[in-house]
Amino acid sequence: MEWVKALHVLSVIAWMAALLYLPRLFVYHAESPVGSPQSETFKVMERRLFRGIMNPAMIATWAFGLWLAFGYGLVDFSQGWMWLKAVAVLALSGIHGWYSRLRKDFERDANKHPSRFFRMINEIPFVLAIIIVIAVVVKPF
Ligand code: HEM
Secondary structure: HHHHHHHHHHHHHHHHHHHHHHHHHHHHHHOOOOHHHHHHHHHHHHHHHHHHHHHHHHHHHHHHEEEEEEEEOOOOOOOHHHHHHHHHHHHHHHHHHHHHHHHHHHHOOOOOOHHHHHHHOOOHHHHHHHHHHHHHHOOOO
């Protein structure tokens, strides 16, 4: 079980790194003129980050997490922190899907948001990660 936990946490690190880096790319991409060489380079970086790291890392996080929860019977929804973690994890997965749509907009040169918007949404995954880690480690309720 300790091995599965280690793999779960490593997948989480990769998923979080991608969730934090992708909006940074969006910030600079939004400031690049459509059709410019920088804009085309950002498209490649965003696609590789999304397909090569963010998607596989999310799948691995879910797979190892569900393995821990049901394979080792660690799930016990009488504990409040588990609900908090479940809600925050679903929100994080929703953000993953939302970022996928934003990335596709950039790919089609159809982004409608200014760079300030991406600077702001950049903070959301980290706030959710703080909530999740405190829920799992401190188990406050
Ligand atoms: C995607 C769905 C996820 C599922 C189904 C899941 C499930 C689980 C389960 C069942 C455990 C073992 C809990 C225990 O020791 O009692 C665990 C551990 C852990 N999870 Fe997740 N998890 C998920 C996502 C995440 C995310 C997104 C994060 C962080 C942002 C995270 C952080 C952790 C940490 C730090 C531990 C280790 C706690 C320890 O040392 O005991 N998990 N996870």
